[in-house]
Amino acid sequence: MGHGPATSWGxxxxxxxxxxxxxxxxxxxxxxxxxxxxxxxxxxxxxATIVFAGQNLAVVYxxxxxxxxxxxxxxxxxxxxxxxxxxxxxxxDK
Amino acid sequence: MIYNASxxxxxxxxxxxxxxxxxxxxxxxxxxxxxxxxxxxxxxHWGVNGxxxxxxxxxxxxxxxxxxxxxxxxxDGFLYSIGYLAGWVVALFIVAEPLKRYGKYTFTDALNxxxxxxxxxxxxxxxxxxxxLCYLIPQMVGAGSLVTPLLGMPHYVGVILVGTIxxxxxxxxxxxxxxxxxxxxxGLLIVFSTILSICIFVHGIKQKPSEDYHxxxxxxxxxxxxxxxxxxxxxxxxxxxxxxxxxxxxKLNKAGINTWWHLIEEDGNAYLEEALxxxxxxxxxxxxxxxxxxxxxxYQVGHVSKLVVDGEEVTETGSVSxxxxxxxxxxxxxxxxxxxxxMDNGDKVxxxxxxxxxxxxxxxPGLRFKVDKGSTFMSKLDFVSLMIALxxxxxxxxxxxxxxxxxxxxxxxRKSTIVAITSIGFFYILxxxxxxxxxxxxxxxxxxxxxxxPLLAKFFGVAIFSxxxxxxxxxxxxxxxxxxxxxxxAVAHDLISNYMGINLTDKGQVKAGKIAAVVVGxxxxxxxxxxxxxxxxxxxxxxxxxxxSANLPAIIMMLFxxxxxxxxxxxxIVVGIISALTIILLSPKTFEVYGLPxxxxxxxxxxxGIISIPLSFITLVVVSLMTKKNEYDWESKV
Numbered sequence: 001m002g003h004g005p006a007t008s009w010g011x012x013x014x015x016x017x018x019x020x021x022x023x024x025x026x027x028x029x030x031x032x033x034x035x036x037x038x039x040x041x042x043x044x045x046x047x048a049t050i051v052f053a054g055q056n057l058a059v060v061y062x063x064x065x066x067x068x069x070x071x072x073x074x075x076x077x078x079x080x081x082x083x084x085x086x087x088x089x090x091x092x093d094k
Numbered sequence: 095m096i097y098n099a100s101x102x103x104x105x106x107x108x109x110x111x112x113x114x115x116x117x118x119x120x121x122x123x124x125x126x127x128x129x130x131x132x133x134x135x136x137x138x139h140w141g142v143n144g145x146x147x148x149x150x151x152x153x154x155x156x157x158x159x160x161x162x163x164x165x166x167x168x169x170d171g172f173l174y175s176i177g178y179l180a181g182w183v184v185a186l187f188i189v190a191e192p193l194k195r196y197g198k199y200t201f202t203d204a205l206n207x208x209x210x211x212x213x214x215x216x217x218x219x220x221x222x223x224x225x226x227l228c229y230l231i232p233q234m235v236g237a238g239s240l241v242t243p244l245l246g247m248p249h250y251v252g253v254i255l256v257g258t259i260x261x262x263x264x265x266x267x268x269x270x271x272x273x274x275x276x277x278x279x280x281g282l283l284i285v286f287s288t289i290l291s292i293c294i295f296v297h298g299i300k301q302k303p304s305e306d307y308h309x310x311x312x313x314x315x316x317x318x319x320x321x322x323x324x325x326x327x328x329x330x331x332x333x334x335x336x337x338x339x340x341x342x343x344x345k346l347n348k349a350g351i352n353t354w355w356h357l358i359e360e361d362g363n364a365y366l367e368e369a370l371x372x373x374x375x376x377x378x379x380x381x382x383x384x385x386x387x388x389x390x391x392x393y394q395v396g397h398v399s400k401l402v403v404d405g406e407e408v409t410e411t412g413s414v415s416x417x418x419x420x421x422x423x424x425x426x427x428x429x430x431x432x433x434x435x436x437m438d439n440g441d442k443v444x445x446x447x448x449x450x451x452x453x454x455x456x457x458x459p460g461l462r463f464k465v466d467k468g469s470t471f472m473s474k475l476d477f478v479s480l481m482i483a484l485x486x487x488x489x490x491x492x493x494x495x496x497x498x499x500x501x502x503x504x505x506x507x508r509k510s511t512i513v514a515i516t517s518i519g520f521f522y523i524l525x526x527x528x529x530x531x532x533x534x535x536x537x538x539x540x541x542x543x544x545x546x547x548p549l550l551a552k553f554f555g556v557a558i559f560s561x562x563x564x565x566x567x568x569x570x571x572x573x574x575x576x577x578x579x580x581x582x583x584a585v586a587h588d589l590i591s592n593y594m595g596i597n598l599t600d601k602g603q604v605k606a607g608k609i610a611a612v613v614v615g616x617x618x619x620x621x622x623x624x625x626x627x628x629x630x631x632x633x634x635x636x637x638x639x640x641x642x643s644a645n646l647p648a649i650i651m652m653l654f655x656x657x658x659x660x661x662x663x664x665x666x667i668v669v670g671i672i673s674a675l676t677i678i679l680l681s682p683k684t685f686e687v688y689g690l691p692x693x694x695x696x697x698x699x700x701x702x703g704i705i706s707i708p709l710s711f712i713t714l715v716v717v718s719l720m721t722k723k724n725e726y727d728w729e730s731k732v
Contacts, residue, residue: 012504015191022187023654029183036176037481040459041474044466047458054421058169058458059526062176066519069183073512076187084505 013087018080025072032068036061103560104245110564111259114571117278118263118271140506142277144513147497149276151178151488151518152283153229153573154236154544155634156525157566161550162543163632164529165396166430168456170463171529174635175522177484181638182518184646185489186511192653194498194507200583201495202592205648211660212593217667219588221644222492224671226581227617228640229491230574232633234622237570239544239630240563250623256567257619260574264582264611272575273500279568284517286562287524291416293554294531298411299422301401303536304553308393310368310448315344315357317364322357325366336443340434343369343445351384356447369447370395370431370540376440394549396538399450400427416527423530424453430461430533431540446540456533472698480635483703487638490645493576496583544630574618578611585610625687635701636678643670643706651714662718670710677702 039046039057047058138146156178163171196207202218234253241252263271314326322332322344333352334345342357344366352373355366370392373381382392401408402425403418411422431446451461460466463480464473488494498507532538532546537553539545548566552559586606590596598606625633647666651658678684682692683700699705 012195015195018191019653022191026183026187029180029187033180033481033485037478040465041478044458044460044469048454053417054424055417056424056454056457059420062169062172062526063523065176066179066522069179069186069515070512070519072183073186073515077508077512080508081505 011088012084014080014083017083017087021079022076025076029068029072033065036065100556100560102556103563106560107245107564107567110568111571114275114568115259115262117274120271137502138273138500140501140510141513143273143497143501143506143510145280145517146273146276146500147280147494147510147514148284148517148521149278149280149569149572150493150497150576151514152280152521152569153634154233154240154566154570155630156521157283157287157547157569158236158239158544159232159630159632159634160522160525161529161532161547162545162630163462164526165532165538165546165550166543167462168451168530168533169458169526170461172526173459173463173481174484175525177481178488179515179519179522180485181488182511182515184486185494186508186515188653189489189495189649190498190507190511191504193495193649194501194504200499200580200587201492201645201649202584202588204495205645205652205663206592206660208652209660209663211664213664214660214667215588215593217664218645218648219584219593221667221671222584222588223581223614224675225490225637225641225644226492226577226584226614227621228637229493229634230577230614230618231621231625232630232637233570233574233577234618235625235633236544236630237567237574238622238626239542240548240567240570242545249626253619253622256570256574257615257622260571260578261612261615263571263575264578264615265608272572272579273497275568275575276572279565279572280517282561282565283569284521286558286565287521287528290551290554290558290562291524291527291531293558294527294535294550295416295419296413297535297554298414299398299401299419299426299534300410301398302409303397303534307397307536308395312368313346313355313366315364315366317357317359322364322366334438336436336438338434338436340432341447343434343436343447345438352381353384354443354445356445367448369445371446372444372541373438374442374444394537394539395429395431395446396533396536397429398426398534399429402426419527419530420457422453423534424457426453427451428453428456428533431538433540456530475704476700479639479699479701479704482707483635483639483642483701486642486646486703486707490641490649491638492580492584492641492645493573496576496580574615578614578618579607581614582607582610585614632683639678639701639703639706640671640674642703643674643710645670647707647710647714651711651718655715655718657718657723658714659718659721659723661721662714662716665717666710666714669713670706673709674702674706677705 047056049057051057052060160171160174193201193204196204202215205218206214234256237256238249238252241247241255242249315322316324330346330348332344333347336343344355344357345352346355354369354371356369358365358367371383385391403411403422414422427450430449430451432449434445436443455461463477465477501507501510528547528550532550535550535553537549539549548559548563551562586603590606591598591603644667647670648663652663677697677699680695680697681700682695682698685695686692
């Protein structure tokens, strides 16, 4: 009844690194997201404050959350790929 | 509102649908094995899969629902964009790779990898079915909304059309054709939304949106003891009045036609302002602004009453940059239309009156979600609950999760998620411009917020309107197809094969999946017709809440808490589904759908996430601690 994965691949030695790194980035994003919700609930008028290029905090923070997800994703992928190359190649070289 | 079909629009639409059907037939040969049917053979390129993710995710809720909500409620609609996108962070950092590593065809495979439990197969399959159905309803509603202006057909025809085409797609080619339909449609939606946004910037904002935009009339009035006793227009006679919590409304008669007006009193002056009405008579008649629908007196609306650029009042802005567009809205005053329903001598009057709203209020939360003026503890809690559900719901949606099985490796799963975040994030930024564009160009149909995006496209010409509508229709097709593949996988693979232990051959599994697809498709058609008129983004928000409550606690705890066991997972799924659905069914918004007063709802919360998600987590922990540790030797399988 058990099922294996849809495709097979070699052992990935970078799993622990990727899991830990992913968790940290997740926590950072959650904190920024919670900050957004908090301002909306606790001090909604603050969202109307003009902060950058004539835009208010609501627009800047909202666009910022979208951009941050993209930037963190790129960093995560770059460092994970580097670690995968480093750890998994070392193994095959032995 | 009357919609006239354009032959050009119908032509483009037919070409799109035929293209999708051809694609399905082409990929049908790939779907003869269960791996081909459920996981598209597991060899889709991560770039294609990433855009297909966008195709799956940018459903009717995103293009129709969010644009509509922004057009009617400003920044509050954009909160959905932010929440939907933020949810991908959970998918990327927590869920993507482990799910790919442990699963095969369905997310139940991954969830059950460490436990090999029949209970998990059963509960996770039921959860997949329920979440898929919850998500299917808004897609079908969206399909019906689209077909009306495009083909001039009634709502139910659109729903049946989508249902039939999708059943054909899924029953012939499964995940392979669904993936390529989603890839094409996701890409086209982003490209044409960009073009539409550029049109908005080039056109700028005009105080009178177009030459044929209706000039709303005002008539000076005399008010004595809070009643209108005389008006300064001899053509009209006062025929009735209604005072309710939203204001004082007066019925005027001109040449036998009754229209309703809103009384405004300011600076010692009183005047009546023309409103929009739909009056359903006790004898079954339906009048639009006092006349039959065919007279076309029920106008499209949305305009700027005071247009300000850099502190100076103007009549039009000319072309603007994206940032200038936003600052202009912020400085100006926009006329929104507020709905009120009341009875008048046995007739049901639905009335929309002009509500000039400062741009500052439009560009920050508060018009839809009560977090500032008129807010209560419960209204704030409701807002927090929605944002939590949107954040945690994405990575618990079955049709999103199964897309991790169409790529070859965990690395490819990660990369395709990043492509998805990039394309989806870009699209969501555009929703703010498209929604505000619709708000100010006089295109809104006050009866259906879902039509704001397509009607905005129509403002810029029938060509872009037809293409946008066809893409939006394909959006619905693709998303519904993905959901039905997920649901059919849950029935054939998880329930029949794994839970019941019926040993089906590979071809038998595919056949069972196809039969399940037809059944779920037919069910979706009925539900789509029943829920006509409800904002699709609101409905999707609820599907997110059910998914986040039922599936996410199980996924996260399975990955990060070693003491988690099979009974804990099954219990958390059951509690998550029941608690989320109970709160939804007893909420004020659902009571409105039942036709009951919202205030009579026993639970004063519309979004269940803040209660049901923690409850599901707690259940998992308590049940896992109270029962035996996991003894299945899963590590030997790795």
